[in-house]
Amino acid sequence: MRKRYKRWERLDNTANLFPVIAGENMSNTYRLAVVLKEPIKKELLQRALDEVLPKVPGFRLRLRSGFFWYYLEENDKPAPRVEEENAYPCRFIHTNQNNSFLFRVSYYGFRINLEVFHVLADGTGGLAFLRELTYAYLRLSHSDLRDRVGDGLSDETSLNREDSFRRNYKKASKSMYQSKRAFLIKGEKLAYHGFGIIHGHVSVSAMRAYCKEHGVSINEYIVAAFTYSTYRAYQGKISQKRPIRVAVPVNLRPFFNSITTKNFFVMVSSEFAPTKEDYTFEEILSLTHDCLTRQITKENLEAIFSYNVSNEQYLFARAVPLPLKNIAMKLIYTRNALANTTTITNMGRVTVAEEYDPYIEGFHCFLPFSNGQGLKCGVASFHDDLVLSFVTELEDTAVQMGVFRQMQQDGMDVAVETNGVFYE
Amino acid sequence: MLLLRRMEFFMSKTCSRCKVKVLDHTEYCPLCGGVLKKDTKVDKRRPMGYPDVYGLTRKRNLALRILLAICVVAGFLLLATNYMIGGRWWSVIPCIAILYGYVVFSLYFNPTNGYMKRIIWTFVLTLAFMIALDICTGFYRWSINYCLPLALLLYNIAGIVLMIVNHRRWESYMIFLMTAIFVGFVPLGLIHFKVVTEPILSQSVFISSVCIFLGTLIIGGGRARTELGRRFHV
Structure with a gap:
């Protein structure tokens, strides 16, 4: 029997912003990709998606606009069509296309791409869906696998859709976000709205060995390498007034014991404001380590999101019609967006169920560049292969070059590949 | 390959x-x-590969640019001819028609525009075109006396047709009907300020908008109320 009422849910605190600021020029659509050891067959991938989607309610949603807020509503249309990749990644997902779904599945060669509008889920939620889609694909592609593991979702997958921001926030009064302008990387843009991608493959064990020796985490090392490279490339332009500020999203689930598939992260910033003439990489690494360690504590993270959630709870703010809210949110976002030089997001080590492991070569992720941040970086690792994916709208690749040269100097072998736009 | x-x-x-x-x-x-x-050694790693988007992007939108060039040149020729011949500015009317045609074509040509956006903007643009024509031909007020209420009536009919065609999600068009009521206040305001001189049609259409919405709300029952609850959640 057909259901009479459609399930719907409010947007979480972070997601409220995305429909307001998203558009053709700033899609807020991130990409997660898995590379298999076999070429992808379109029909099988479509069948896999058709099988998995009904089992994952958190992805069977569409975005609607209400009078006061946007909201997500159950979408009972058939799964979106799987297409071979034929455009730049992370294009804006129009809510009236793609059967109104807020994600897109495509493939190219050996790679399956999942692109998700951030309003739906953060990287953790997206990765869980991509993993299930890949498992379903492999089960269809290898019948022996299906006989061995069955057809259901894996037990590591969560379908939880709680708003963990609301559940965990405490009343707060002070904004913890930086709004002072940071140094912004500018330059000649790639022609025809080009979208440049440079993937760098580095050995996880080599990087871990270096980090262990220096008492820092992999994330801190990557942020420091980016900061140092930017500092070297634009030394004369970086000052106390215009520091390099790298936004780092932090997954809040481990801190607050959450398994939600909705957004549950906050941004912290690693700031480098030079106070002397010259810095070595080791000095910047140490500064980055101190800066991030100081911020990534449960109390500080809680304070960051509590401020935002508290603001959302005021009845006066809630009762403002959506078009007025949109204007206010856009203004605040534009001011804050220029407060960061870049964003580096690290998905960490991706693991898969043992049975599927032999068929998978690797994972990578990236998010699109946005206003003021013409260069961003996504990081993911699988087994010993850590992939740094730089996306850029700029022709100049000096920062990426500096990062990879630094890694090479620190004893790590680097292999790079691009999407070809830098050769045009 | x-x-x-x-x-x-x-x-x-x-x-x-x-x-x-x-x-x-x-x-x-x-x-x-x-x-x-x-390198002398063979690498086990293979490049992932990406499609050649750069080449394709250059060819896109060429048709639209050609059409834009034709429209601009045609408009310029009309205005220039009118200027040389002298007399009344008759060329403004075909220029407005060209502009209207181009904007509507772009609206439908762009695949990212959904059908709702196309319907709503077609109404708005057509109405603006009619009012512009009326003003250019002496402002006899036929555009606001008749075209504006008739457009609202058509808008209501379009809402009902959409509900029938997409009957599985009929309740999502409640907002569509509700906007007809809000827009219906515009001709009422124009009556008040004596801009509209023939009020009967405008008043009838406003009443019909309210009736259609209330009818849908009452007949729609729980689904209609839930839809409004969702749309107006604070």
Whole structure:
């Protein structure tokens, strides 16, 4: 029997912003990709998606606009069509296309791409869906696998859709976000709205060995390498007034014991404001380590999101019609967006169920560049292969070059590949 | 071809300046622009590959640009002819028609525009075109006396048709009908300020908008109320 009422849910605190600021020029659509050891067959991938989607309610949603807020509503249309990749990644997902779904599945060669509008889920939620889609694909592609593991979702997958921001926030009064302008990387843009991608493959064990020796985490090392490279490339332009500020999203689930598939992260910033003439990489690494360690504590993270959630709870703010809210949110976002030089997001080590492991070569992720941040970086690792994916709208690749040269100097072998736009 | 190429063992190259391996099929380094040196050893890693979007993007929208050029040139020729002949500015009317045609064409040509956006903007643009024509021909008020209420009536009918066609999600068009009521206040305001001189049609259409909405709300029952609850959640 057909259901009479459609399930719907409010947007979480972070997601409220995305429909307001998203558009053709700033899609807020991130990409997660898995590379298999076999070429992808379109029909099988479509069948896999058709099988998995009904089992994952958190992805069977569409975005609607209400009078006061946007909201997500159950979408009972058939799964979106799987297409071979034929455009730049992370294009804006129009809510009236793609059967109104807020994600897109495509493939190219050996790679399956999942692109998700951030309003739906953060990287953790997206990765869980991509993993299930890949498992379903492999089960269809290898019948022996299906006989061995069955057809259901894996037990590591969560379908939880709680708003963990609301559940965990405490009343707060002070904004913890930086709004002072940071140094912004500018330059000649790639022609025809080009979208440049440079993937760098580095050995996880080599990087871990270096980090262990220096008492820092992999994330801190990557942020420091980016900061140092930017500092070297634009030394004369970086000052106390215009520091390099790298936004780092932090997954809040481990801190607050959450398994939600909705957004549950906050941004912290690693700031480098030079106070002397010259810095070595080791000095910047140490500064980055101190800066991030100081911020990534449960109390500080809680304070960051509590401020935002508290603001959302005021009845006066809630009762403002959506078009007025949109204007206010856009203004605040534009001011804050220029407060960061870049964003580096690290998905960490991706693991898969043992049975599927032999068929998978690797994972990578990236998010699109946005206003003021013409260069961003996504990081993911699988087994010993850590992939740094730089996306850029700029022709100049000096920062990426500096990062990879630094890694090479620190004893790590680097292999790079691009999407070809830098050769045009 | 791509897959065959990917199946082959890959001979990577190295940049002697950056000291990085480059997996792309290229002769120079994407980071520093230096010429690459061929590796002697075969690399197990294969490049992932991306489609050639750059080439395709250049060809896109050419039709729209050609059409824009034709419209601009035609408009300019009409205005120039009118100027040389002299007399009344008759050329403004075909110029407005060209502009209207171009904007509507762009609206439908752009695949990212949904049907709701197309319907609503077609109404708005057509109405604006009618009012502009009325003003250009002496402002006899036929556009606001008759066209405006008739457009609202058509808008209501479109809402009902959409509900029937998309009957599984009929309740999502409640907002569509509600906007007809809000827009219906515009002709009522114009009556008040004596801009509209024939009020009967405008008043009838407003009443019919309210009746259609209330009828849908009452007949729709729980689904209609839930839809409004969702749309107006604070």
